Amino acid sequence: MMQRNMNLSEPVTTELLTGPAMAPFLPDLARLRMRVFRAWPYLYDGSASYEGDYMAEFAASRTAGLVIARHGNAVVGASTCISLVEEEDHITTPFREAGMALDRVFYFGESVLSPEWRGQGVGVAFFERREAHARSFAGVDITCFCAVERALDHPLRPPGAVPLDEFWRKRGYMPTELQCTMEWKQIDTPGKVAHRLRFWTRSLV
Numbered sequence: 535m536m537q538r539n540m541n542l543s544e545p546v547t548t549e550l551l552t553g554p555a556m557a558p559f560l561p562d563l564a565r566l567r568m569r570v571f572r573a574w575p576y577l578y579d580g581s582a583s584y585e586g587d588y589m590a591e592f593a594a595s596r597t598a599g600l601v602i603a604r605h606g607n608a609v610v611g612a613s614t615c616i617s618l619v620e621e622e623d624h625i626t627t628p629f630r631e632a633g634m635a636l637d638r639v640f641y642f643g644e645s646v647l648s649p650e651w652r653g654q655g656v657g658v659a660f661f662e663r664r665e666a667h668a669r670s671f672a673g674v675d676i677t678c679f680c681a682v683e684r685a686l687d688h689p690l691r692p693p694g695a696v697p698l699d700e701f702w703r704k705r706g707y708m709p710t711e712l713q714c715t716m717e718w719k720q721i722d723t724p725g726k727v728a729h730r731l732r733f734w735t736r737s738l739v
């Protein structure tokens with residue numbers, strides 16, 4: 535809930551954290567993932583136990599970076615990245631099968647920003663800070679993320695929903711042939727269902 539004395543004109547600031555400095559903010563990342571990904575197009579019905587496992591693995595990663603967006607003391611957004619070398623098989627397999635060296639590629643896990651703070655450039659800052667972190671590793675020259683693919687006539691698609699494709703293209707990303715499958719419980723399903731996601735990439739050189 536927004537504090538009564540919160541100064542709305544104060545800008546949202548971003549910073550990239552690594553290693554043990556990420557730990558205090560992992561509960562914020564879990565909270566934001568569960569809130570923001572509940573909406574279209576992810577429709578993710580997150581569980582605290584899954585989020586806990588995900589956070590523990592992320593925190594232990596050597597190459598992980600966490601960007602946090604703050605308004606005053608409140609964490610209003612978060613975004614993650616990690617070398618593909620440290621990612622799980624379902625993420626790396628399409629790249630292996632395409633013959634790409636995993637140590638060239640940095641994977642951007644998520645960007646989650648509370649709706650009330652959108653449209654102020656925080657999403658752009660999430661990309662810039664993660665790309666700067668990726669560049670700090672010798673040999674990394676590609677960044678990527680994957681996005682869920684939804685049918686245009688999906689019954690839960692809100693009227694007027696705008697895909698983020700243009701936003702991503704403006705950041706230099708292009709959709710590729712590479713795809714992966716991820717399972718999660720959707721808000722309208724009793725259990726987990728498989729979702730197809732497409733990888734988008736950009737060259738850092």
Ligand SMILES: CC(C)(COP(=O)(O)OP(=O)(O)OC[C@H]1O[C@@H](n2cnc3c(N)ncnc32)[C@H](O)[C@@H]1OP(=O)(O)O)[C@@H](O)C(=O)NCCC(=O)NCCS
Binds near residue numbers: 571656657697700
């Ligand atoms: C993705 C997200 C972080 C973007 O945050 P944001 O701070 O609102 O984005 P910005 O203010 O930096 O937008 C930058 C530019 O993209 C444009 N943009 C933002 N959302 C857009 C959309 N849905 N479609 C087209 N353009 C969009 C803005 O107009 C702006 O353009 P400009 O620079 O020409 O003015 C935010 O929308 C979000 O959390 N979405 C829900 C979660 C999600 O889908 N995450 C991505 C996958 S993990």
